[in-house]
Amino acid sequence: MRILVTGSTGYIGSRLVPILLGDGHDVLAAMRDDSKASSFSWGDDVTPVHFDITDEKSIDAALDGADAVVYLVHSMDDGDFVTKDREAAQAVAHAAEKHGVGRIVYLSGHVPDDDEDLSDHIRSRLQVEEVFLNSSVPATVFRAAIILGSGSTSFELVRRMVERLPVTPVPSWMVKKVQPIATTDVLHIIAAALGDDPIPGSYDIGGTEVLTYPELLTRYATVAELSRPQFRVPLVPTPIVGRAVAAITQMPPGTVISLVDSLHHDMIVRRGNAATDTFAHAVDSLVGIDESIRRSLTASSHDGTDAEGTTDPQSAADTDPSWAGGVVSIDRDGRVRHDVSGRFSRALLHPRS
Known part of the structure; x- marks a missing residue:
């Protein structure tokens, strides 16, 4: 099958491509700058395709000849992303219908049952999936909340909040339930949707455990062997929390604020x-939370994510965003290591030393 992977140079896309190649598919790696393909180990094994979600002609050309589309495009940190993402999805759906594409697979975000007070981030994901589900092309939508893996935005948010704050303030409204899932499980579920026959519909993907967001922070701290007491903070407005978290983590502000806003809702499988x-x-079996975190902190070889099949998709990649990564790592013998080479890191990791 000829599969067009949009967002192929992004976090999920770059790890999905080698799995699809391993399954025997021909991969059309869609990217705005098709010279970027050479940055990835799979670059020589795919067909780079120019793809710009703001340009309908490039969308139309990219989908010409594709049997399926995996849609992994989101613009959370880019102006009016709600309108931009909806219009891009409409253009993709139209081109898919025009060129006889057999199916669309879309990785969306968790959408709570109570849709009266959705954040822009959640509302945008919902609009995009509605565009695809209402088109004549069979569409499979997967709704994921927190994806655990080095380089994942939600994982990096957890990592930096724990590593950078010796004591963690928890707004009273942030004690909602979450159901994280490992990156490797997300990838294999997406790949399964590209089997012999399409399985249309909207499906939730979550891992083995349901816990609160503060409990997830504690689980990271435990695996990372860090002491991180928490205390409740009442009546703190969401925008203030979002801006504070963005400043602490030094991650893209628009993305962080959108993610923090979504924590008003339980994010669990329906x-x-x-x-x-x-x-x-x-x-075969979903990866548990602690194992997901450990593998995300370990440079190891569990299953294939590069062209040679030697890299664990949970692990960091050289092509991950510049803001990804932390100061805690686990070596291949299972020993936790803290990089305290700098005064700043030493003070954060071990505030009493």
């Missing part, structure tokens, strides 16, 4: 609508 039921053949 009953009877789990992708892991419909696509159970995709994963």
Whole structure:
């Protein structure tokens, strides 16, 4: 099957491409700058395709000849992303219908049952999936909340909040339930949706455990062997928290603020609508939270994400964003190491030393 992967140079896309190649697919790697393909180990094994979501002609040309499209484009840190993402999805759906594309697979975000007070981030994801589900092309939508893996925006947010704050303030409204899922499980579920026949519909993907966001911070701290007491902070407005978290983590502000805003809602799998039921053949067993974190902090070789099949998709990649990464790592013997080479890092990791 000829599969067009949009967002192929992004976090999920760059790790998905080698899995699709391993499954025997021909991959059209869509990217705004097609010279970027050479930066990836799979660059010589794909067909780079120019793709710009603001240019309908490039979208039309990219989908010509594709059997399926994996849509991984989001613009959370770029102006009016709600309108931009909806219009891009409409252009992709139109081009898919025009060129007889057999299916669209879209990685969306968790959408709570109560849709009265959705953040722009969640509302945008919902609009995009509605565009695809309402088109004549069979569409499979996967809704993920927190994806655990080095380089994932949600994981990096957890990593930096824990590593950079000796004591963690927790706004009272942030004690909502989350159901994180490992990057490797997300990838294999997406790949399973590209089997012989399309399985249209909207499905939630979540991992093995449901916990609160503060509990997730504690789990990271435990694996990283860091002492991180927490205290509740009442009546703190969401915009203030979002800006503070962006300043602490030094990650893209628009993205961070959007993610923080989504923590007003429980982000758990809807009953009877789990992708892991419909696509159970995709994963033998889901990776647990602690193992996901450990593998994300370890430079190791568990299963294939590069062209040679030697890199764990949970691990960091050279092509991840410049803001990804932290000061805690785990060596291949399982020993936790803290990089305290700088005064700043030493003071944060071990405030009493």
